[in-house]
Each structure stands twice: as C-alpha cells, then as structure tokens.
Amino acid sequence: MRTASRQWPLWEVFVRGRRGLSHQHVGSLHAPDAELALRNARDVYTRRQEGVSIWVVPSANVTASSPDERDAFFDPAADKVYRHPTFYYVPEGVEHL
Amino acid sequence: MSAVAADPADVAVYALRLGDDALVLAQRLSQWCSNAPELEEDLALANVALDLLGQARMLLAHAGEQEGRGRSEDDLAYLRDERGFVNAGIVEQPNGDFACTIARQLLFSTWQHALYERLTRSADATLAAIAAKAVKEVAYHRDHAEQWTLRLGDGTDESRTRMQAGLERIWPYAAELFEADALTLRLVAAGVAVDPVPLQPPWDARVDAVLGAATLVRPQTSWRPTGGRTGVHGEALGFLLAEMQSLHRSLPGVTW
Numbered sequence: 001m002r003t004a005s006r007q008w009p010l011w012e013v014f015v016r017g018r019r020g021l022s023h024q025h026v027g028s029l030h031a032p033d034a035e036l037a038l039r040n041a042r043d044v045y046t047r048r049q050e051g052v053s054i055w056v057v058p059s060a061n062v063t064a065s066s067p068d069e070r071d072a073f074f075d076p077a078a079d080k081v082y083r084h085p086t087f088y089y090v091p092e093g094v095e096h097l
Numbered sequence: 098m099s100a101v102a103a104d105p106a107d108v109a110v111y112a113l114r115l116g117d118d119a120l121v122l123a124q125r126l127s128q129w130c131s132n133a134p135e136l137e138e139d140l141a142l143a144n145v146a147l148d149l150l151g152q153a154r155m156l157l158a159h160a161g162e163q164e165g166r167g168r169s170e171d172d173l174a175y176l177r178d179e180r181g182f183v184n185a186g187i188v189e190q191p192n193g194d195f196a197c198t199i200a201r202q203l204l205f206s207t208w209q210h211a212l213y214e215r216l217t218r219s220a221d222a223t224l225a226a227i228a229a230k231a232v233k234e235v236a237y238h239r240d241h242a243e244q245w246t247l248r249l250g251d252g253t254d255e256s257r258t259r260m261q262a263g264l265e266r267i268w269p270y271a272a273e274l275f276e277a278d279a280l281t282l283r284l285v286a287a288g289v290a291v292d293p294v295p296l297q298p299p300w301d302a303r304v305d306a307v308l309g310a311a312t313l314v315r316p317q318t319s320w321r322p323t324g325g326r327t328g329v330h331g332e333a334l335g336f337l338l339a340e341m342q343s344l345h346r347s348l349p350g351v352t353w
Contacts, residue, residue: 008135029137036244040137043144 010059011037013044015051023055031056103287107280108221109163110183111290113173114326115212116156117184120174121334122205123149124341125192134195141241145202148234155227175345179335180328187270189325189334196249196256197263202242204271207303210235211296220288243307250311261313268316273323275300 008030014023026045031037037056046054065073077083126146133139157170187205192198213235216228249260275297277285284290308315324330344351 030135031137032248036248039241039244040141043141044137047140047144 008032011041011056012059012062013037013041014055014057015041015045016053017050018052023053026050028059034058101283101287103221103284103289105163105165107284108224108289109160109165110280111284112156112160112163112224114183114185116153116160116173117182118188118205118209119149119156120153121182121184121337122188123147123153124337125188125190126198128192129198138195142198145238145241148231148238152227152231152234155223155230159223159227171345171350175342179330179338182330182334182338183326183328184330184334185270185273186322186325186331187267187274189330189337190267190270191333193263193266194259196259197266199242199245199249200260200263200267202238203246203307204267204304205274206235206239206242207300208271208274208296210239211300212291212293215291215296219290224289246307246313247311250308250313257312260311264308264313265316265318269318269320269322272321273325276323276326278326 009032010028011031011034012028013026015026016023029037029040029044031040034056038054041054041056045051123146126142126149129142130139130146133142153174154170157173161168161170161173187201190201192201210232213228213232217225217232219225219228246260249256251257252260275293277293281290281293285292305315322331
C-alpha cells in the first residue's frame with residue numbers, strides 16, 4: 001500500500017488538432033498518474049472536438065530556460081539577419097522553390 | 098423482417114425505461130458539479146452526465162412518439178411523478194462518497210455498454226441509431242469507472258476501504274438490471290429489445306476481472322431489491338425529482 005500524497009502532480013498537455021500536423025501545448029492539469037492524466041486531458045481540453053491526439057508529459061520532466069538567461073540565450077540572434085534565407089538570388093524560371 | 102411486429106406502446110415503455118436510467122443518473126452525477134475531489138474529476142463527471150442527458154433526451158422523445166399521446170421529452174422528464182418513472186433502482190442511489198459513485202458507475206456502465214452494443218442491431222431503427230451513438234460514450238464511462246476502481250481498490254488503506262464499502266452499498270441493485278419481464282420478452286421476440294438475461298455472464302466476467310486487479314472482493318448478497326421498472330422506488334428518487342422538476346413546475350415551459 002502506498003501512502004496518499006497531498007496533491008496530484010502536474011502534467012503538461014499537448015493536443016494535435018484535426019487539421020494540425022504537430023501537437024501544440026494547450027495547458028496543464030493535475031492527475032495522479034499518466035493514464036488518468038490522459039483521460040483528464042481528454043475531458044478538460046478536447047470536449048469541443050479540439051483534437052485527435054493527446055500527449056501528456058510530467059511537468060517535472062520539462063527543463064525550461066530561465067528568464068534570467070534570456071539575454072544570453074536569445075539576444076545574440078537579433079542582429080544576425082543573414083540567417084534568414086532572404087539574401088539568395090533566385091534565377092528566373094526556377095520552379096518548385 | 099421479424100416474425101412478430103412490435104406494439105408501439107411496448108416500445109414506448111422500453112424507450113422510457115432506458116431513457117429514465119440515463120436521465121436519473123445524469124441528474125445524480127450533476128450533483129457532483131463543483132463538489133468533486135478535483136477540478137479535473139468535476140469535469141469528467143459532468144461530461145459523463147451530459148452524455149447521459151443527451152441519451153435521455155433522444156430516448157424520451159422516441160418514447161413520446163411511440164406512445165402517440167403528444168407528450169414531448171420535457172413533458173416526460175418534468176411532469177411525471179415518482180411512480181411514473183421506470184428507471185432501475187441502481188441509478189437513483191445517492192452519490193455517497195466518490196468511491197461509492199465510482200462503484201455505481203462501474204456496475205451500471207458495464208451493463209449499459211453491453212446493452213447498447215446489442216441494441217445497435219435493434220429492429221427499431223431509432224433505438225438502433227441512438228445506441229450506435231451512445232455506445233461510444235458509454236465505453237468511455239466504463240473506462241473511467243474501471244480506471245478509478247483499480248486506483249482506489251489498489252491504492253491506500255483508506256481508498257480501498259471506501260471502494261469496498263461503495264461496492265457493498267451498490268451491489269444488490271445490479272441484479273434488477275438483468276431482469277426480463279413480459280414486455281421485454283415480447284420486444285425481444287420482435288427483435289426490438291435486448292434480452293438482458295444473457296448479458297449477465299459477460300458482465301460478471303468483466304466486473305470480476307476489474308475487482309480482482311483492484312484487490313477488491315466481490316460482495317456476497319442474496320438481497321435483490323427490484324421494482325424500478327414498474328415505478329416502485331426507494332425514498333431517494335422523490336428528492337431527486339423534486340430538485341430536477343421544481344423549475345419547470347414553477348414556471349411551466351420556461352426556457353433560457
């Protein structure tokens with residue numbers, strides 16, 4: 001017999017929409033385990049036919065970047081416009097590009 | 098084509114019985130709204146209630162049509178008294194704690210799923226169509242109840258004690274679900290109704306498997322309360338109907 005924990009763990013919910021190609025993060029919920037998290041996600045996030053597939057991931061398993069690291073993480077990309085594919089000359093008559 | 102044509106009056110009563118099962122259980126489950134142990138379960142139980150309410154509406158509307166006395170689904174839901182309700186006793190049982198509600202869900206959903214599965218082949222096209230839609234909903238209700246039975250039974254000492262107590266409380270009322278009276282048998286002969294008697298062995302097997310996996314004990318009882326199908330109910334149904342019908346009876350035909 002296990003002892004009851006005070007609160008159910010948190011799960012992140014990803015739903016793939018009817019026309020979607022990838023799962024999108026839609027929110028989080030509490031559930032005692034993965035199987036019930038999946039069912040709770042069905043009841044909380046797909047009751048209006050929002051999805052055809054659900055993933056649930058323990059929130060504790062998500063490693064997130066820290067707001068403190070934002071400058072170091074993201075600002076250096078700001079002035080590297082050459083990383084966008086806008087500098088290439090596309091010859092006349094090239095199809096399917 | 099069936100050899101015997103079904104009497105519309107019989108079909109009306111049969112649809113009313115199934116509709117009352119769904120309606121009364123929907124009302125019971127709605128009483129969990131804002132009271133469930135967790136927000137997520139609040140939604141889960143409300144979803145189950147709404148599925149059942151949808152089934153009840155279709156079944157009561159069909160009963161009204163077959164009856165041919167001009168009664169609408171609202172007339173049937175809101176203007177019949179306790180003795181006019183023909184639901185099985187199990188669905189009117191008070192919610193108790195969460196484990197007791199899960200016990201009621203497990204025993205009833207397992208039966209209802211088996212019934213609807215076979216009702217999809219009914220000679221009555223409307224009943225068959227309602228069953229085809231409802232059987233998917235009830236598959237989820239059954240799964241929800243099984244998942245929780247496993248977790249509460251094979252959980253903590255407290256949850257196991259409560260789950261076993263809930264089963265003991267609800268168990269005697271399951272027997273009525275498998276009773277077949279003369280009306281049911283006439284409709285079985287006409288290919289309209291499902292014979293409930295052969296549903297029992299697979300019901301037993303499925304419920305026993307869940308109870309076994311959940312380390313729960315199948316209750317032993319010889320008490321078989323019955324009478325719901327002829328309008329004889331316990332004291333709990335009157336209070337439920339009073340709450341459900343009060344608005345419509347105070348303000349006839351009210352909509353919003």
